Amino acid sequence: MNNGRFPISLHILTLLARAEGSLLSSDFIAGSINCNPVIVRKEISNLRSCGLVESKEGKNGGATLAKPAGNILLSDIYAAVRQSSLLGNSRNTPNPDCAVGRDINTHLENLYAEVEGVLVNKLHGISLADFSRQFD
Amino acid sequence: MNNGRFPISLHILTLLARAEGSLLSSDFIAGSINCNPVIVRKEISNLRSCGLVESKEGKNGGATLAKPAGNILLSDIYAAVRQSSLLGNSRNTPNPDCAVGRDINTHLENLYAEVEGVLVNKLHGISLADFSRQFD
DNA sequence: TTGTACTGTAATAACATTAATTACAGAATG
């Protein structure tokens, strides 16, 4: 998770939370993030498939939250953008003839599950409403 | 942290923990990880600068732990390889003329510090000895 | 004292991932 998807999604959702139901265009959102609008539309497409936002096509279209900001948790956003394990994985398959190489992936997976658990737990305690309130 | 440095460093240290003081060469370690020995030497160089391993040059050289495996915590390893924030950063500087764009980096930093705190805390409770014992 | 087996490190190339851009079909509105 070394990429910008979490902060971008959180930025989008914060803008939507503060827009209080009015539709925001991908161009407007991209202007705040300072990135390409296609990236925003892609990210919104992902958030939509996770049930966090709704969007409307056509003239005067745009996006809104699919539910109250108090019901969207940072753990939901994390889950929506998560694509690789938190602490990284080696690209190569370790040597199966070595006691460590043989089992390290299993033990890494277990460790990662444990560690990611505490992280998700923490994010579970913070709502989008909590986060976006800070901008008032 | 989408790269393989944490798992590679942990793999190296696990091998060293199990070698119980005898020197392991970068070639041997690379053979277990299945990566290039230069990568191993670079990572060992980093771990050495963090005080986790010692190494000896020349014939019959190699690396060992700089202290007992029970005194090396996974949080030390995390700190040694950490190079970017856990949940990623957008590459672009957000629009300062937008209330959200103006302050989001500050609020993201605070959030990341909080979240990373619980992760480090978790890793602090697990030693290299605990981890490497699993391979017995 | 010299060959051998290592480390340390720099420089470069190969590869993988991420973001930006271009392009365009389709939807909703006025």
Next chain:
DNA sequence: CATTCTGTAATTAATGTTATTACAGTACAA
């Protein structure tokens, strides 16, 4: 029915990561 928007695919550009090559320097052992 022109306009303004979304949705999405395809491509290119930028960046980040790992592998490779090269070689100087160190320690050992015959």
